[in-house]
Amino acid sequence: xxxxxxxTQANAFSDAELAAIRADFPILSTVVNDSPLIYLDxxxxxxxxxxxxxxxRSFYExxxxxxxxxxxxxxxxxxxxxxxxxxTVARFVGAHDDEIVWTSNATEGINLVAYAISNxxxxxxxxxxxxxxIGPGDEIVVTEMEHHANLLPWQELAARTGxxxxxxxxxxxxxxxPQSIDAVIGERTRVLAFTHVSNVLGIVNPVADLVARAKxxxxxxVLDACQSAPHLALDLAALDVDFAVFSGHKxxxxxxxxxxxxxxxxxxxxxPFLTGGSMITTVTxxxxxYLPAPQRFEAGTQRIxxxxxxxxxxxxxxxxxxxxxxxxxxxxxxxxxxxxSSIAGVRVLxxxxxxxxxxxxxxxxxxxHSHDVGQFLDDRGIAVRVGHHCAQxxxxxxxxxxxxxxSAYLYSTEAEIDLLLAGVADATTFFGVRS
Amino acid sequence: xxxxLQALYQELILDHSRHxxxxxxxxxxxxxxxxxxxxxxxxxxxxxxxxxxxxxxxRVTWEGHGCAISQASASLFTEMAGSLxxxxxxxxxxxxxxxxRSRGAIEPDEEILGDAAALGGVSKYIARVKCAMLAWVAAxxxxxxxxxxxx
Numbered sequence: 001x002x003x004x005x006x007x008t009q010a011n012a013f014s015d016a017e018l019a020a021i022r023a024d025f026p027i028l029s030t031v032v033n034d035s036p037l038i039y040l041d042x043x044x045x046x047x048x049x050x051x052x053x054x055x056x057r058s059f060y061e062x063x064x065x066x067x068x069x070x071x072x073x074x075x076x077x078x079x080x081x082x083x084x085x086x087x088t089v090a091r092f093v094g095a096h097d098d099e100i101v102w103t104s105n106a107t108e109g110i111n112l113v114a115y116a117i118s119n120x121x122x123x124x125x126x127x128x129x130x131x132x133x134i135g136p137g138d139e140i141v142v143t144e145m146e147h148h149a150n151l152l153p154w155q156e157l158a159a160r161t162g163x164x165x166x167x168x169x170x171x172x173x174x175x176x177x178p179q180s181i182d183a184v185i186g187e188r189t190r191v192l193a194f195t196h197v198s199n200v201l202g203i204v205n206p207v208a209d210l211v212a213r214a215k216x217x218x219x220x221x222v223l224d225a226c227q228s229a230p231h232l233a234l235d236l237a238a239l240d241v242d243f244a245v246f247s248g249h250k251x252x253x254x255x256x257x258x259x260x261x262x263x264x265x266x267x268x269x270x271x272p273f274l275t276g277g278s279m280i281t282t283v284t285x286x287x288x289x290y291l292p293a294p295q296r297f298e299a300g301t302q303r304i305x306x307x308x309x310x311x312x313x314x315x316x317x318x319x320x321x322x323x324x325x326x327x328x329x330x331x332x333x334x335x336x337x338x339x340x341s342s343i344a345g346v347r348v349l350x351x352x353x354x355x356x357x358x359x360x361x362x363x364x365x366x367x368x369h370s371h372d373v374g375q376f377l378d379d380r381g382i383a384v385r386v387g388h389h390c391a392q393x394x395x396x397x398x399x400x401x402x403x404x405x406x407s408a409y410l411y412s413t414e415a416e417i418d419l420l421l422a423g424v425a426d427a428t429t430f431f432g433v434r435s
Numbered sequence: 436x437x438x439x440l441q442a443l444y445q446e447l448i449l450d451h452s453r454h455x456x457x458x459x460x461x462x463x464x465x466x467x468x469x470x471x472x473x474x475x476x477x478x479x480x481x482x483x484x485x486x487x488x489x490x491x492x493x494r495v496t497w498e499g500h501g502c503a504i505s506q507a508s509a510s511l512f513t514e515m516a517g518s519l520x521x522x523x524x525x526x527x528x529x530x531x532x533x534x535x536r537s538r539g540a541i542e543p544d545e546e547i548l549g550d551a552a553a554l555g556g557v558s559k560y561i562a563r564v565k566c567a568m569l570a571w572v573a574a575x576x577x578x579x580x581x582x583x584x585x586x
Contacts, residue, residue: 371504431503
């Protein structure tokens with residue numbers, strides 16, 4: 001056994017530890033169609049531990065008030081709790097507090113960056129923003145594996161500004177074409193937006209290579225960390241990206257809260273996207289001056305209890321240990337891919353030998369539509385995602401219109417993966433696989 | 436396997452999904468409609484062939500891809516629709532829709548809908564009703580088009 005394998009082994013959850021984790025998630029004891037729920041759709045949204053539910057409830061019971069306004073005791077308490085939540089997120093991703101902007105979700109975070117650049121391109125934001133303006137002749141680069149949330153905002157930005165949208169294609173095994181990375185990212189590239197971990201393939205992208213190339217040509221980098229922040233130890237400073245986004249609900253937190261990370265210098269140079277209350281210094285009937293980041297991007301009453309819930313989720317994840325979670329999921333992911341690949345007629349999308357993966361895999365069953373596979377599994381209480389997972393271009397590139405996705409999390413077990421594999425094998429028999 | 440799932444995927448339905456009737460578009464259709472289910476990307480293009488100078492459907496042709504339910508439903512619709520009048524077809528579509536939306540409360544009338552009544556099991560699965568309705572909605576649009584063109 002190698003040292004790494006030994007470490008991983010020692011690091012694995014014991015049965016008792018896993019049982020204790022599962023006991024924190026009330027929904028996991030749900031019965032579906034007379035079977036215990038097997039929740040393998042955490043890539044879409046994770047389940048929530050009681051610690052998160054309690055934190056939100058406790059906030060409303062003891063601390064609730066509007067933040068950053070009002071002089072009463074509760075207002076001060078709520079503001080402190082809210083800002084503590086921001087500090088918790090900042091520490092979690094290796095950032096400074098003022099580099100963390102609250103959003104509704106990752107989608108809003110990406111749109112915020114795209115619209116702020118758009119506003120800069122219209123001349124808003126003065127001298128500081130001018131360097132971030134884009135226009136005809138400039139290029140925005142994404143990859144072929146992006147979730148629609150990291151594609152459409154850039155399509156729209158290109159359409160509004162006259163810039164050109166280009167993409168880095170993938171190879172048949174689901175990896176980014178390394179030659180294209182250098183060819184597509186060039187002197188005209190102003191923005192490179194890409195996903196850390198594909199929500200379909202479950203494979204970790206070579207962030208360092210992409211960032212190095214982008215920096216060499218002076219392009220901004222925007223990282224979609226939706227499928228990495230919940231599952232790996234994320235150090236944004238070490239990754240050296242300019243912006244990053246993720247969603248709270250995929251990492252044990254509530255819905256309605258997301259995070260945009262941005263380098264302080266860049267956030268303070270960008271003009272605001274949403275405008276309104278709580279983000280200004282001085283307002284006249286003609287114009288306004290804006291607060292520094294992050295407040296300039298947080299117009300209106302914020303998602304306070306959700307931020308508190310997300311901070312509780314992060315404390316939970318840190319309590320278990322991100323490295324242990326990553327190891328647990330990596331083991332489940334490998335079992336998933338190996339098991340699925342050995343079923344006749346099943347093709348796992350994006351198979352790279354030795355690839356670093358999270359506990360997520362999407363697959364196609366020859367001649368059987370993903371909806372039918374999903375329905376068959378649901379009958380056994382197994383919840384998976386079916387469809388195109390908001391990544392139509394990626395599915396098209398891989399020659400399918402839809403797939404079935406199983407995605408695990410820290411509370412998933414090997415026994416659950418076994419039941420999924422048995423269910424998929426039985427589905428191929430039931431529907432009669434065509435080849 | 437639950438009885439609900441067995442009812443959903445009856446052998447008749449699986450047969451139709453594997454060997455669909457009327458599959459393949461024809462060049463001489465009277466009217467056609469393309470429908471997409473945006474949640475799953477299922478697609479059906481359905482063509483009505485109406486006897487010139489009458490309101491009688493001679494045949495239905497279609498093409499598409501999607502789940503067993505959407506494909507079988509298009510095939511079963513095709514089988515039912517031949518030689519019906521447009522009015523008759525419209526009322527059967529409405530009857531089918533009522534059964535589909537009933538959450539299992541209304542059994543589709545086999546006397547009227549023929550083998551398509553086998554799709555009754557779908558109505559207990561709310562998320563799948565759209566799959567079953569796809570071809571029928573396409574037919575509804577095509578009928579409307581024939582009527583507009585006839586004016």
